Amino acid sequence: MFPAPFEYHRATSIDETLALLAKHGGDARVLAGGQSLIPAMRFRLARPAVLVDINALHELSYLREEGGMLAIGAMTRDAALETSALIASKYPLLADTSALVADPVVRQSGTVVGSLCHNDPAGDWGVTALAGRAQIVIRNASGTRTVAIDDFLVDSFTTAVGEGELALEVRFPTPPPRTAGSYQKIERKVGDFATASAAARITLDADGAITGAGVAIGAAGPHAMRVRDAEQLLQGAKPTKELIRAAADAARALADPVADNRGSVEFKKDMAGVLVGRALIAAIGRLGVEGLR
Amino acid sequence: MNISVTVNGKPYQRDVEPRTLLVYFLREALGLTGTHVGCDTSSCGVCVVVLDGDRAVKSCTMFAAMADGHEITTVEGLVQGGKLHPLQQAFWDCHGLQCGYCTPGMLMTSYALLKHQPNPDEPAIREALSGNLCRCTGYQNIVKAVQQAAAETNAPAPEPVAT
Ligand SMILES: Cc1cc2nc3c(=O)[nH]c(=O)nc-3n(C[C@H](O)[C@H](O)[C@H](O)COP(=O)(O)OP(=O)(O)OC[C@H]3O[C@@H](n4cnc5c(N)ncnc54)[C@H](O)[C@@H]3O)c2cc1C
Ligand code: FES
Ligand code: FES
Numbered sequence: 001m002f003p004a005p006f007e008y009h010r011a012t013s014i015d016e017t018l019a020l021l022a023k024h025g026g027d028a029r030v031l032a033g034g035q036s037l038i039p040a041m042r043f044r045l046a047r048p049a050v051l052v053d054i055n056a057l058h059e060l061s062y063l064r065e066e067g068g069m070l071a072i073g074a075m076t077r078d079a080a081l082e083t084s085a086l087i088a089s090k091y092p093l094l095a096d097t098s099a100l101v102a103d104p105v106v107r108q109s110g111t112v113v114g115s116l117c118h119n120d121p122a123g124d125w126g127v128t129a130l131a132g133r134a135q136i137v138i139r140n141a142s143g144t145r146t147v148a149i150d151d152f153l154v155d156s157f158t159t160a161v162g163e164g165e166l167a168l169e170v171r172f173p174t175p176p177p178r179t180a181g182s183y184q185k186i187e188r189k190v191g192d193f194a195t196a197s198a199a200a201r202i203t204l205d206a207d208g209a210i211t212g213a214g215v216a217i218g219a220a221g222p223h224a225m226r227v228r229d230a231e232q233l234l235q236g237a238k239p240t241k242e243l244i245r246a247a248a249d250a251a252r253a254l255a256d257p258v259a260d261n262r263g264s265v266e267f268k269k270d271m272a273g274v275l276v277g278r279a280l281i282a283a284i285g286r287l288g289v290e291g292l293r
Numbered sequence: 294m295n296i297s298v299t300v301n302g303k304p305y306q307r308d309v310e311p312r313t314l315l316v317y318f319l320r321e322a323l324g325l326t327g328t329h330v331g332c333d334t335s336s337c338g339v340c341v342v343v344l345d346g347d348r349a350v351k352s353c354t355m356f357a358a359m360a361d362g363h364e365i366t367t368v369e370g371l372v373q374g375g376k377l378h379p380l381q382q383a384f385w386d387c388h389g390l391q392c393g394y395c396t397p398g399m400l401m402t403s404y405a406l407l408k409h410q411p412n413p414d415e416p417a418i419r420e421a422l423s424g425n426l427c428r429c430t431g432y433q434n435i436v437k438a439v440q441q442a443a444a445e446t447n448a449p450a451p452e453p454v455a456t
Contacts, residue, residue: 055359
């Protein structure tokens with residue numbers, strides 16, 4: 001189906017974007033990669049009267065480390081992360097995720113920030129952002145604010161980005177030494193949304209005890225969810241099979257998926273646990289600790 | 294609105310509705326029907342064209358307005374001077390197509406892949422094409438064709454024959 005008619009504006013600067021968004025308020029939507037918005041418009045699930053295309057804002061296409069953070073600009077596409085040497089060497093959690101979102105052609109258009117703003121309950125980036133303790137920088141005509149990912153993901157398809165606002169970038173803290181992560185996803189076929197997914201980020205100290213833990217699951221609630229009970233169990237402990245099993249059980253207990261043609265509630269709850277276990281084992285394995293399987 | 298695009302090296306100016314999808318612009322406004330429509334919901338990859346020389350995009354999931362000022366390469370643009378592109382020749386040689394419906398998308402996705410990775414190994418080719426569906430071939434010969442095209446493109450040019 002064709003989308004309903006709309007007015008198209010190609011923004012040439014951040015200020016112009018903000019002015020257009022302020023002028024059109026609730027009628028306007030930002031158009032980034034279009035890989036979620038255009039399908040939604042074609043199915044008439046979205047009928048924005050005005051689109052503000054930000055694809056020409058090349059100044060928003062970057063991956064850069066500054067102030068102990070990795071900043072990913074609003075026009076940085078998934079494929080840029082997938083092919084980045086910096087991401088491959090220092091951000092394994094992001095590297096894993098960028099290779100599993102959608103399919104390789106969609107990744108040449110879709111953006112990380114657009115995916116977070118879309119906030120699909122089965123989306124991949126929200127899960128990784130929670131485990132990685134990301135922050136989103138949001139700007140409107142009167143100023144800029146930074147929102148923790150936990151406060152950014154408000155409800156299915158709803159975020160802290162309000163009318164007249166543009167998400168400028170997402171920031172991930174640069175991992176301290178002896179930190180690794182992993183993203184795990186079950187999908188029916190390439191390019192499908194997750195049946196279940198999980199992200200883990202682990203920091204070990206010199207004695208091999210866990211000094212930092214981030215755990216999150218996807219496709220198991222209204223949006224990606226942090227598994228705080230698992231994080232608390234892991235914090236300060238030494239990795240063992242029993243510990244990982246307990247963390248996985250915490251994810252099973254938290255998961256509240258809906259049954260669909262990807263699986264039953266029972267199956268998806270179990271997979272949330274299985275994938276948290278796999279993500280933890282893979283992350284810790286990347287730090288050279290084996291024998292947890 | 295009025296847009297200017299360069300398709301296969303040729304400039305075009307047309308009036309479009311903002312909601313016109315790129316694939317329908319190419320097929321209906323420009324008559325370039327080599328780009329196919331399959332699922333029409335961004336899932337099958339038959340509509341892939343190349344934007345600005347090296348980015349594969351699903352033209353059913355992009356507005357023509359977004360292409361204003363950009364360069365597009367479609368399957369019609371692969372032939373150079375009446376000679377098939379090495380990818381096209383390899384698809385022919387390796388039987389990389391049967392009904393041919395998926396072929397334009399396979400060719401253009403592979404074309405973008407070779408721009409980024411001139412020498413992809415088999416897993417890289419399979420990965421790059423994993424969003425493009427083919428109902429006929431079972432993919433084996435498509436992968437072989439891309440391997441052959443990559444090998445040929447990378448082979449040193451033959452010495453000019455003295456006359
Ligand atoms: C075939 C297919 C398979 C897919 N599979 C997956 C998958 O497995 N996992 C997954 O996570 N996703 C998947 N997706 C979605 C894909 O990853 C999208 O690219 C992504 O969710 C949205 O990014 P985008 O840049 O395309 O955003 P757009 O579609 O342009 O925008 C999405 C929403 O965010 C808003 N927005 C975008 N950028 C900003 C900004 N900077 N500031 C404020 N608002 C903004 C838009 O207004 C819109 O509401 C799939 C998409 C397709 C077509
Ligand atoms: S027609 Fe565009 S992806 Fe199927
Ligand atoms: S050759 Fe028929 S769909 Fe691929």
